[in-house]
Amino acid sequence: MTEHVRIERKGAHLRLLLNRPERRNAITVAMYAALADAIGQAQDDEGIRVITLEGEGVDFTGGNDLADFTNELPQDGQTDIPVWRLLRALATNQVPIIAAVHGNAVGIGTTMLFHCDLVVAEEGTRFKMPFTELGLVPEAASSLILPRLAGRQLAAKYLLLGEPFGVEEAERFGLVTHRAPAGGLDEALGKVVATLLSRPPQALRLTQRLLRGTKHDEVLERMDWENGHFSERLTSDEVKQQIMAFFAARAAKA
Template identity: 50%
Template sequence: MEVRVVTEGPVMQIRIDRPDKKNAITVAMYAAMADALEQAAADDAIRVVTIAGSRDIFTAGNDLKDFQQARPKGPDMPVFRFLRAISGCPKVIIAGVSGAAVGIGTTMLLHCDLVLAAPEASFLMPFVDLGLVPEAASSLLLPRLMGRQAAARHLILGEPFDAATALHYGLVTEIVEADRLDERMRAMADRIAAKPPEAVRLTKQLLTSPESTVAERIALEGSLFEERLRSAETAQALAAFFARGK
């Protein structure tokens, strides 16, 4: 299997596993990842999804030969299903990047909530060099993250960048040694899975909601805050908090 999906308790682990082809993603692999993310979104028992590649490479991006044979022709194509699934997933997504993350290997990270990277990780978006244009809403999200000029440097000039630069941009959350990447991802996933689930879901929803004015966002947060105060989940969390203080 070129995409391995394992669910252990509240954590679904997705691993791109095609090292002989530098983890290049085929149409079938996009379908498998979309299936997994859609399953995670629909399953209340799954709280966190992790996505990783191999130690030597995260992914070389699209398998271009496979893509030429099955060119995207509509919204139901597996690549578009995958992009909708990862961008709209209500569960927390943690990515672990070791080695190169090329093309969609970089742009998919814009839709992850937390990204861990090994020191030797590298990032490259060679769309223009291949006569293509950016995807995964990267033309919108990258300028917001790093500024228009830096985004142009990487999307138009196609210059690569390293893990330290990705951390500076805010694309990466933390740099972790490659041999500890899986362990750190799992520890972070378990930590999130132990938190009140609806509070986590709503916080992710707020973080990924469309832009609004400060006043609009304060109002939205306020209404959700009031609902939370009346919830059984919050009552249980507060009781546990006060019990620890005794």
């Protein structure tokens, strides 16, 4: 586990909190591992009926910690690195999972939401998937799921151009299920959690599995395809140049 992921069990509610606010909750390799382990272990615990995924501070998450991530590059053919484990755990998860998002939800901060059953978003939340800006490709099977939700042209707008979008647009194409007013995220999330916990537990889990259907293999296959390209891109000169430019721009603002 890591201090940057707070894991709290409150009865049947498992709360996973990204707890690195000083770095906009940028996700490290250790954080990916902690999240993957917690979600994976919840599968076998019938006492857990709801999982929530939240972020401390002003942002849900700024996405990957690029410095940490590039120091832990996957080796050829490696499929068990923490980030891939987390994505597979989310895709095959059989416990209702709710994300509560606010501020910025960047990169995997948006794509992981495609695998949550419900998404509560505070007004002002900004979603962005800047993969091509960094010379990378989509992950989390977003190249499969997003066109099905939003249509190919909108998916191209978000994935090819990396254009940001807000809560209203995310709700319109089905990513966001509940909107919370500014400052009202905790209250809105609490109501959804309370409703789910009031339902008979077996009916809840079975309904969640029925909603997800039998397409795990298709999603996992697309993840593997994306991950292969993503790993190749990480070692390319193009990506190295883009990441160097990213850090140079950030240093200039400091």
